Amino acid sequence: MSSQKGNAQRTRPQRYKNSQAFINNLHDTSKEIKRLNSLTFDFLCSRCTDVIQWKVKYKKYHQITNPKVCVKCNRKSVKHAYYTICTDCSSALKICVKCGKSDGSITFDSTEKQDVNQQFIDALKNVRERERHVLLYLQLI
Incomplete structure (x- = not known):
């Protein structure tokens, strides 16, 4: 067994391999999928942008229903899913709205x-x- 303690190496190759890449709008051509594919994510660092784009690409992105509370100003002004900081605080403090770090590669x-x-x-x-x-x-x- 590959998960057996002390037996970390596996000799056989992976059993099931995908021959084609996943396409999120192949069978689902609804307006919601088209809108999600055309979303632009602002005030995010490059890593958080990649994470959220991966969620959209593989249909793991879920919209937010109610505004969330900003962790900096404590107002209900976060209107995007996976964001923790509102855009006003992010632009004032020059930080990423998802992770809160100020790397400098934040998109405008x-x-x-x-x-x-x-x-x-x-x-x-x-x-x-x-x-x-x-x-x-x-x-x-």
Whole structure:
């Protein structure tokens, strides 16, 4: 037996091997699965992002029904599943909303990115055409 005490090595290979990868929307094409696949997770470190994306990929992600209490400010403002800190506290303290660590590789909010893109587009309107082409070329690189 492989689980027998003192007999940690196993000589035979794994018995059952998956020939195809799991696809979470193969048989279930509901709106909920489509929405879960299109979710973006903000204010998370890279490890927590991978964990939550794994849960979505293998249909282990469960939505939250009621808002939870934030562990920093003690308000019922956590509206996403698996988050422990609200986004206001996370952005103020620059920490991950799931694990609470400040690694520095925390993703920004998608609305902040849209604001930056909108400011860039507005700035392009006031620039000469040659400079506009240069800026757009540099943005593509």
